[in-house]
Amino acid sequence: MLSCKIQCFTILNIVIIVMARNNSKNYTFPKDFIFGAATSAYQIEGAWNVDGKGQSIWDTFTHTHPDRISDGSNGDDAAKSYFKYKEDVRALKEMGMQFYRFSISWSRIMPQGLPNNINQKGIDYYNRLIDEVINNGLKPVVTMFHWDLPQYLQDLGGFASDVIIIYFEAYAEVLFENFGDRVHMWTTINEPYNHAFGYEVMTLAPGLNTTGVGIYLAAHNMIKAHARVYHLYDKHYRAKQKGKISLNLSVQWSVPEHKNSTDDKEATKAELEFTLGWYAHPIYSKEGDYPQIMKDRIRNLSLAEGFPTSRLPSFTSEEIVYVKGTADYFALNQYGSYLIAKGDTGANPSYFRDKGTLIEPDNWPKSETSTWESVTPKGIRNIIKWIKEQYGEELEILITENGFADNGELNDIIRINYLATYMIEVLKAIHFDKCKVIGYTVWSLIDNLEWSNGYSSKFGLYHVDFNDPDRKRTPKQSAHFMRNVTETRQIPYNYGIIDRELDEEEGL
Ligand SMILES: *[C@@H]1O[C@H](CO)[C@@H](O)[C@H](O)[C@H]1NC(C)=O
Ligand SMILES: *[C@@H]1O[C@H](CO)[C@@H](O)[C@H](O)[C@H]1NC(C)=O
Ligand SMILES: *[C@@H]1O[C@H](CO)[C@@H](O)[C@H](O)[C@H]1NC(C)=O
Ligand SMILES: *[C@@H]1O[C@H](CO)[C@@H](O)[C@H](O)[C@H]1NC(C)=O
Ligand SMILES: *[C@@H]1O[C@H](CO)[C@@H](O)[C@H](O)[C@H]1NC(C)=O
Ligand SMILES: *[C@@H]1O[C@H](CO)[C@@H](O)[C@H](O)[C@H]1NC(C)=O
Ligand SMILES: *[C@@H]1O[C@H](CO)[C@@H](O)[C@H](O)[C@H]1NC(C)=O
Numbered sequence: 001m002l003s004c005k006i007q008c009f010t011i012l013n014i015v016i017i018v019m020a021r022n023n024s025k026n027y028t029f030p031k032d033f034i035f036g037a038a039t040s041a042y043q044i045e046g047a048w049n050v051d052g053k054g055q056s057i058w059d060t061f062t063h064t065h066p067d068r069i070s071d072g073s074n075g076d077d078a079a080k081s082y083f084k085y086k087e088d089v090r091a092l093k094e095m096g097m098q099f100y101r102f103s104i105s106w107s108r109i110m111p112q113g114l115p116n117n118i119n120q121k122g123i124d125y126y127n128r129l130i131d132e133v134i135n136n137g138l139k140p141v142v143t144m145f146h147w148d149l150p151q152y153l154q155d156l157g158g159f160a161s162d163v164i165i166i167y168f169e170a171y172a173e174v175l176f177e178n179f180g181d182r183v184h185m186w187t188t189i190n191e192p193y194n195h196a197f198g199y200e201v202m203t204l205a206p207g208l209n210t211t212g213v214g215i216y217l218a219a220h221n222m223i224k225a226h227a228r229v230y231h232l233y234d235k236h237y238r239a240k241q242k243g244k245i246s247l248n249l250s251v252q253w254s255v256p257e258h259k260n261s262t263d264d265k266e267a268t269k270a271e272l273e274f275t276l277g278w279y280a281h282p283i284y285s286k287e288g289d290y291p292q293i294m295k296d297r298i299r300n301l302s303l304a305e306g307f308p309t310s311r312l313p314s315f316t317s318e319e320i321v322y323v324k325g326t327a328d329y330f331a332l333n334q335y336g337s338y339l340i341a342k343g344d345t346g347a348n349p350s351y352f353r354d355k356g357t358l359i360e361p362d363n364w365p366k367s368e369t370s371t372w373e374s375v376t377p378k379g380i381r382n383i384i385k386w387i388k389e390q391y392g393e394e395l396e397i398l399i400t401e402n403g404f405a406d407n408g409e410l411n412d413i414i415r416i417n418y419l420a421t422y423m424i425e426v427l428k429a430i431h432f433d434k435c436k437v438i439g440y441t442v443w444s445l446i447d448n449l450e451w452s453n454g455y456s457s458k459f460g461l462y463h464v465d466f467n468d469p470d471r472k473r474t475p476k477q478s479a480h481f482m483r484n485v486t487e488t489r490q491i492p493y494n495y496g497i498i499d500r501e502l503d504e505e506e507g508l
Helices: 004-017 057-064 081-094 120-135 151-155 163-179 192-199 214-241 262-284 292-305 317-323 351-355 378-391 413-431 477-488 501-506
Strands: 034-038 099-103 139-145 185-190 244-256 330-342 357-360 397-402 437-443 462-464 473-475
Touching (some): 057 151, 081 120, 099 437, 120 139, 139 163, 151 163, 163 214, 185 192, 185 214, 192 244, 192 262, 214 262, 244 262, 244 378, 262 292, 262 317, 378 397, 378 413, 397 413
Parallel strands (some): 185 244, 244 330, 397 437
Antiparallel strands (some): 330 357, 462 473
């Protein structure tokens, strides 16, 4: 949140003063490139205890710890999309989008998360939503798990326990059986990295203080649960349902603080392996398993701390093979960048100490209402290139989240600039770097509950009036902008775009 006001004001000035160069402006998005917008169940649905829905860990967390949500709010009502989903779908259609990415609330269709108790009203709701999406000419892209674990399963240990794997598979089976005839793009888990953080920090559910231990167990079981669902689909559903499966991985691009420092350059590599590689290497690399640097560092530190073995669980050789290749494309969530130096920080033990990296203060423009978002468009092109270099040229990449948080202004020129400059970098990745980027998803379709930032951090292309019992939706300027993008398949010429030279000066 450093000197945000000044930074954002600077962006505005640049918008007015500097017109973009032509470079990639006239490059178009390929014919089969798809655009969409995303939401997640807990962040928009509301109806937290309606029609037989069970309690999720985010219900528990926000009810017992309003102090950990910046405005003390919760998702009890949220944007009331459970009742107003038709308007959400209409918004996507108005913007000319091709798909709607939403998530299913596990506890809405299985109140305890168990397969012996299925809530038909929950199934009915998602059937109505999926049909509405399809009847409007859009494709549903469905996330199975976007952090709102049924509380019952958390009581059994949540993702820190491998008990979760069989129940996740049983849940996925219910989804394939009920929705797989119409859903052809699945995401098993959204941002396992961030969900695992609920076992490291207090600000995300379940909010457990098990630093350096719980986080790796949760990650390990999420990767195994994902692989299990991929194989289930392969075995029983793929032939007739013909869909694709992935998991969404998020990453901040990382830049060495001192360009000439070997330490900082190595720390930067470690940072990327400890964030993206942690999940991507077991699934997308040729050799599988966790990145070597994670295995080495965590083992060394664990032994020194008095643990008999590494705190990072290990895969058996069968598991390495079982997990490898269990994604049909790379689903990338990307927002900002970090400036990285070598150094020790965090509790002992902790994930942060294991990384051996420091996130240093930078002077990139920041979102005024998000604690972690910087405006660094080149990062998205760099990370796309990094993925291609690490995991192969043939891998298709779908940008599954990108977007900007502000205070909810309707004339959201900063968001338009953010989206435009990032999409220009995506165009460069496609046309200059020959990367296979197949689509782009804006986070988010509508303003919503932004986890621990509550309702104060607004990402929506559509404004939601949270003081209105009817939660009126209104398109922002960025919604019109996206309409123009999907129509022309270019970044419209009539927008002043932040000059990319700026990034160069700032060290990106
Ligand atoms: C943009 O491209 C046009 C046509 O090639 C050229 O005339 C114009 O000078 C360029 N503008 C900038 C800012 O580079
Ligand atoms: C790019 O597109 C704009 C608007 O359509 C047009 O005026 C300009 O000449 C184009 N530039 C190039 C280099 O094609
Ligand atoms: C987490 O636990 C450690 C000791 O295990 C303690 O020192 C630390 O203060 C706790 N952190 C929080 C945020 O409760
Ligand atoms: C970094 O190294 C390059 C090449 O070795 C050198 O030209 C440059 O001056 C160095 N920059 C800094 C800031 O030390
Ligand atoms: C781990 O410890 C071994 C043995 O002491 C050492 O050779 C190696 O460099 C260490 N690796 C890391 C990444 O710390
Ligand atoms: C997850 O990936 C899907 C594609 O599988 C994408 O459309 C969606 O936006 C992603 N979800 C999130 C929360 O990023
Ligand atoms: C979208 O394009 C139309 C026609 O090209 C233009 O008149 C309009 O200003 C654009 N929308 C916005 C929000 O700029």
